[in-house]
Amino acid sequence: MARWLNVLGGTLAAGLWRLVWQYFRRDRHRIGLKKQEPAIAELARHSHREWEMAHRFFNEVTDPDLVDTAIHLISAYEKHYNYLLRQMRQAQNS
Numbered sequence: 001m002a003r004w005l006n007v008l009g010g011t012l013a014a015g016l017w018r019l020v021w022q023y024f025r026r027d028r029h030r031i032g033l034k035k036q037e038p039a040i041a042e043l044a045r046h047s048h049r050e051w052e053m054a055h056r057f058f059n060e061v062t063d064p065d066l067v068d069t070a071i072h073l074i075s076a077y078e079k080h081y082n083y084l085l086r087q088m089r090q091a092q093n094s
Contacts, residue, residue, distance in 0.1 A: 040091065042087035044084040 054077050058070035 040084055040087050042089060044081060047077055047081040047084055051081050 051074065054070060054073040058067070058074060061067050061070055
């Protein structure tokens with residue numbers, strides 16, 4: 001079971017960095033808010049799924065280091081998800 005948790009923890013951390021990298025890479029090439037809306041919505045859906053996975057990971061872990069990792073992942077995904085929601089609202093209002 002510990003091996004599964006280590007793999008899952010690594011997957012969540014790798015997923016977070018991959019998501020951040022993809023967001024910034026895509027953001028450099030965007031022009032105008034209207035073109036951003038579908039990409040932001042896609043990123044928000046992905047971020048929400050990752051946030052849910054981090055919650056499931058937190059509920060499964062028992063090792064104190066993994067609990068800390070899970071807490072940081074939950075916080076990071078929650079902040080990223082809320083940021084994307086704010087971006088979508090701003091895009092809709094403009």
